[in-house]
Amino acid sequence: MFNKLEDVLMPIADKLGKNKILVAIRDGFLISMPLIIVGSLFLLIANFPIPGWSEFWARFFGEGWESYLSTVSRATFNIISLLTVIGIGYSYAREIEADRIQGSIVAIVSFIILMPTDIAYEGVEGPATLSAISFSFTGTNGIFLAMVVGLLSVQIFHWVYKKGWTIKMPEGVPPAVTDSFAALIPSGIVMLLFFLVRIGFGLTPYESAHNFIYTVLQAPLMGVGNSLGAQIVYVVSSSIFWFFGINGPAVTNSVFSPIFRTLSIENLAAFEAGLPLPHIYTGQFVDLFQTFGGGGSTLSLVILMVAVGKSQRIKKLGKLSIVPGIFGINEPIIFGLPIVLNPVMIIPFIGVPLMNTILSAIAFETGFLPYTNGVALPWTTPLGFSGYLSTGSLRAAIFQVILVILGCVVYYPFIKVLDKNYLKDEQAKPSEDELEDISFDDLSMEDL
């Protein structure tokens, strides 16, 4: 059965993993990740979920101290589309072996060419327009357009470049100069094309490319991603890929992460504005309530290994893995237990994250837990803290602990099977204990 499954899955993983466009999107998002996390931390300090927090600090820094911190968070997630277009432009250029820095800057310029820059406002003397870039186009509403533009602009740029339609400099001219002249005509053609596209959209009822993409692509796609069904597909396929040794989330994220990311940042924006949080299935839902402790939510497994493991092998590996496990790192378990290609462990490895997903979905849907605020905590944030900080509710922290305990219940029978087998191996030669261990101290000079 596993062989058949592998025959089906391998080509999918291969295609997704090697597809230059998907890889560029996935990696392009990663470029903005550190900035979003730091921006989130500023936002978290400004809105720390403790009653009286704001008033306490106001005594020292004066009323409205939070707005100082918000300038930093705003500078990251209100320009997420700009970061996205640069990141994707850069990583796509890398994938197709185009000039990376030229690729990323031509992408951002194309993106801004498409952007409405006459912002209407109501002045003292009546309606007027302002020539400006609006956060409403550089924030989450522009993410999907940023993806499309990042890819298209670099593709066209590279195509023209490869055609050889470039200005060539004589030898001896410094490379920086040669490169910038070589990029001149390709950049010009990309900019001209996007200028025409802008005019084209101006003639339609959508008025701008931003509006068009948001209406026909982003909103419907996010609707699909924002569902329990999508989460189940995501979490089950991630686990199955891991069983075959394939980094599951790296494959599935190439499809899902733009959606989850956008949903998170929309929650974050609402959180900052003090509005009701719109979405359940955010990136935080995935990281903190679905698969904490690494793929397969193996934190429960590690706890069991330490607590009930009888064989030396299980106990020792458990002890070594528990500290990294608390911070979400489970490489020693994945390869050392192992999980990969281990038919016994695949069942709970799929089952536990699936259970977490469904139970968390119920907890959020019924209003038992407040929605996640979108604050991008580092994925290494330990359990309990992460639940609390991402929702501002102690209940969520306790809920995470309950999930870990339930995870232990599911993992228990399976780890017992492995433990028993290993114990049998270890006890098979009771009188030859020293034989079992190979010690390098026993080597005599003759051996060397």
Add this chain to the structure above:
Amino acid sequence: MNVLMIFDQIQAGMGGKEKADIAPGGKKGEIGSVPMIKPHLAEVDGKVSACLYCGDKYFKDNQEELERKMIGMVKKLNPDVVICGPAYNYEGYAYMSAVLAHKINENTDIPGLAAMSKENQDVIAKYKDIVNIVKMPKKGGTGLNKSLSNISILAEKMFKKENIEQLKKDICY
């Protein structure tokens, strides 16, 4: 066919990257990631009889001494074939695998082979002509099962001293 596997700390189930300095050790029997390759070895009538391991940093820091000790231990255990790997794209482990497979071939009659992903360019460039290095995916890449099967098939042929020229072209660097 009795197989000896040589692991780094991660594959041996001795911890993560932070344990790269653990001293060498071993077990008679199966440890760590053996269950992955076990069914493939079974198909060529092979069985892991013992496993040795060493932290990859420890190996690098004490290389000369470790080479001698590992060879001594291989001789003492006297398996039919030694598999150094699978090392994925773990740089230190890939290096250790190539070096040890090479030294085992040089100093014993027991055939040794290595397996690693193409990310380890430098190691591969240096050792591919003197060691059989089986191609395999990087950590989390596709094709692990196939490469484990390739490792087992090559191990069997090297043990039986069959002609491996064609096979090498297909599955090695």
